[in-house]
Amino acid sequence: MSWIVVISLIIPLIGTTLGSAMVFFLKDSINPKLQKILLGFASGVMMAASIWSLLEPAIDTYDNYKKWLIPGIGFLVGIGFLLLLDYLIPHIHIDKQEEGIKKNKLSKTFKMFLAVTLHNIPEGLAVGVVIAGMISGNINEHAMLALSIGIAIQNFPEGAIISMPLKEEGHSKLKAFVYGFLSGIVEPIAALVAILLTYYVSTILPFVLAFAAGAMIYVVVEELIPEANTGSHSNLATIGLAIGFVLMMALDIALG
Secondary structure: OOHHHHHHHHHHHHHHHHHHHHHHOOOOOOOHHHHHHHHHHHHHHHHHHHHHHHHHHHHHOOOOOHHHHHHHHHHHHHHHHHHHHHHHOOOOOHHHHHHHHHHOOOOHHHHHHHHHHHHHHHHHHHHHHHHHHHHOOOOOHHHHHHHHHHHHHHHHHHHHHHHHHHHHOOOOHHHHHHHHHHHHHHHHHHHHHHHHHHHHOHHHHHHHHHHHHHHHHHHHHHHHHHHHOOOOOHHHHHHHHHHHHHHHHHHHHHHO
16 A cells, blocks of 8 residues: 555544544634634535546446446445434534434433534545555546545544533543544544545446545534534534635646
8 A cells, every 4th residue: 555545534524533632722602603613614625525526437437328327326325324324323413512412311412423424424435445446547546636635624624623512521632532432433444444445346436426426415414514614603614614625626627
């Protein structure tokens, strides 16, 4: 495994870790307006990555009806997979924490940890399938790095958004940081699973690329955007989304 593959695997985890580390530097909770911008920004990055880093390479693989059929099926299966996980795992929806607490006896902290872990699975899968595409020669290494960097960028605010509330609940800064860090470990694990799956069965790579795109879009639509648009100043989330989308688009096109 070359150094650039190892770096691409680790970069997203670094983003989550740095974001979680904000718990040591910020005295108070994240300003609600800033949180909306960060949630919108993360949504924009994930949307752009789903299109240019995942769906576009999957579509470009074929010349006939498979050009839309295979990516379409993969996308819908990815949505369905996250829908199933969302149903089976007793996590807290970011905007439904109190409701989740009443319905489940698991601790709030553990459910929040599960929630972030659930969010990170599709991101890890996305990195893994793009790395597999690079190994098989279907995707260049610059596009692989662009996706990895983009996901790391959106992981930074996500890590801060998770660790700060844990500190507010009365947990120590160290414990809040550790929970944030551990939630990010699922990304390289999911990436390695995706690499093994698609590297040894290269014919399914376009399907898995679209699958990862569907899973990421599910997280954006089901979790990030609803939370970003609750309450007042929802236009800040829209501004953040636009910035994140354009930044990831520029990264992917410039490096891809």
